[in-house]
Amino acid sequence: MSAAAGAAALSGESYLTDGFSLRSWLLTTDHKRIAILYLASITVFFFIGAAGAALVRYNLIVPEGLIKSAETYNRLFTMHGVVMVWFFLVPAVPVTLGNFIVPLMLGARDLAFPKLNLVSWYLFMLGGAIVLYSLFTGGVDTGWTFYTPLTTQYSKGHVVATVIGIFIAGFSSIATGLNFIVSIHRLRAPGMTWFRMPVFLWSLYATSVILVLATPVLAMTLVLLAFERIFHIGVFDPTLGGDPLLFQHLFWFYSHPAVYIMILPGFGIVSEIVPAFSRKPLFGYTFVVWASIGIAVISFLVWGHHMFVAGTSLFSALVFSILSYMVAVPSAIKVFNWIGTLHKGFIRFDAPMLYALGFIGLFTMGGLTGLFVAALAADVHLTQTYFVVAHFHYVMVGGMVSAFFAGLHYWWPKITGRHYPEMWGRAGALIIFIGFHLTFFPQFILGYLGMPRRYHSYAPEFQVLNVLSSAGTTILAAGYLLPLGYLTWSLLRGERAAPNPWDATGLEWQTPSPPPTENFVATPVVTEEPYAYPRPKPQATS
Amino acid sequence: MSDAALPHAFQYESARHQARTAIAGMWLFLASEVLFFGVLFLSWIVCRHWNQAGFDAGARQTALAIGTLNTVILITSSAFYTAGVAFIEASNTRRLIQCCALAWVLGLAFLILKFGIEWHEDLARHLFPGPRFAITGELRTGAQLFFVFYFVATALHGLHLLAGLGLVGWIIRRAGRGEFSAQYSTPVAVVGLYWSFVDMVWIVLFPLIYLIGRGP
């Protein structure tokens, strides 16, 4: 244990014991406390969104639909999509693990703009409250994509309220992204050069670039959408001179990069965990770094693959198809580098590692099936079917949520100062992996056979696969409730954590668990490359 | 006064470190804003491309005189504000306050001209898109779309300007308490960036609204 960590441990103060009043939490500017506020909030949103998914799968157990009204079904899958995309998947890793870990990894005392960080949480909660209000008073039936002119002219739901909620939450994303970029540029500890930064920082940097540059595009698009909805004259209505394809271009200009907002932080988490649990340096560090940046750049150039059948020109469809293939290159580089890291490593199968390995498997499947839908000819057959649903759930739920859990377990001792129960953690990882495959693999087949998405009933021959998928959902639900249970339990009863329980590199492990409010008593100095594994044996005499 | 003695937040090494970071943050925020308004301009140009004659008919209904006057007003206010930044770098707080006050008053004048007079006229002449829209016939569709953009763009720009007035007012108050000097004037510079950005948005909006397609 370093001298600095020892001094803080002696005083016994941590960010958790620095004030116990409600006020000391709600008006905190400590990035670690804001991360906790966010963690509690997104957990609530996750389970609301999951409830929507559960009801969707419940409906699809029988061909004619167990929920009798197609309208209700539409509102349910829209609620699931809106809550999951904007109130869980997009913010989840940056605002919780990112908020907590980024300053610690940088060797900084806080983010560059702590007040802005708190403002971002309030914006998030305000946006979330508006969206939940609109969803619980009837919701919207447009799907999370808000396509015009359905949204602006024909839908009967609370479109404007939902859009305002998403608009406000978007500014919380921008605030977080801005804070990360500026902090990474300006608050690196002495000796922490760009290429000594852990990949988690690089991937959050890339994520933040997308957050800052893509979110405003969505924001303005939603302004124009709301205007059209309110006044029934606008930019996207073809009968009044507007252009509905313009909406789709703008929407996907945000929403495709948003996919990488969701998955890039996952790449970062896995790049931390795989070396730590293989006791080897990350294979091809610079390649992984540049792959992150490459993905962020290319992600802005592929949005047109969502519009192959929307009436865009064949030429543009071809170009977007080729560009979409190009994203696979940096993504594959990452997968190969993780596998290269595992090769001949001393692998330990603790829960974070199991979740991370689950991520690699699920993401690889999600990524490879992405090539099917990026291929122009195949997509014409597969678009708007369950194949697409399965593909993006493999990336977002299988990939991103697994990575989130991996990171949550990995840093849990640091965040709370307590260990989660290891056996339960491993069981959770396994149950989620199995439940996930059972839920979503049948959907690939369903989609390939031609079952369209977003319909509340289906042809009887699809029933077996649908029942399998719905059965998988119950296992998946158990898998998600399990961590909620044992992680909460560990807050009170978990074993106390040492500053560096995994014997990992990274500055966040050089301070007590949980860290003191000022993170580091003395500013750390970085003298070595990241992932300097295997770490030297601690001397018995110290 | 030495640099190290100036107060700064605990995550920074020095006041200078903090100041430069604040300025970087504002630049990045403005990058985000560029994309926000960029989408508006792009959509504007795309829709104009589909409905050129209608957009031209709409543009001819706009109040060029007020628009031109407002452009001059806004550029002048930015000039005053920038002068204020130069003055505080020479530790001249009194001049800073005067410059900011002038910039503030000009900003307010813009808002009064834009919303008190121009919008008022526009609405009275039934230029707001809807069933009672003034322009009829085959140009109606395009002209209505033009005014969709006109009202959305000027409202958003006006809101940004209003926020700017709040920020400049805040600078005046803090300057009045003697908080700024040559050593410490970061907020003045940061607000200056924002104020100039609002000005720049208008410089794009001015031709889009008043000039393009107005004809001889």
Ligand SMILES: [Cu+2]
């Ligand atoms: Cu996409």
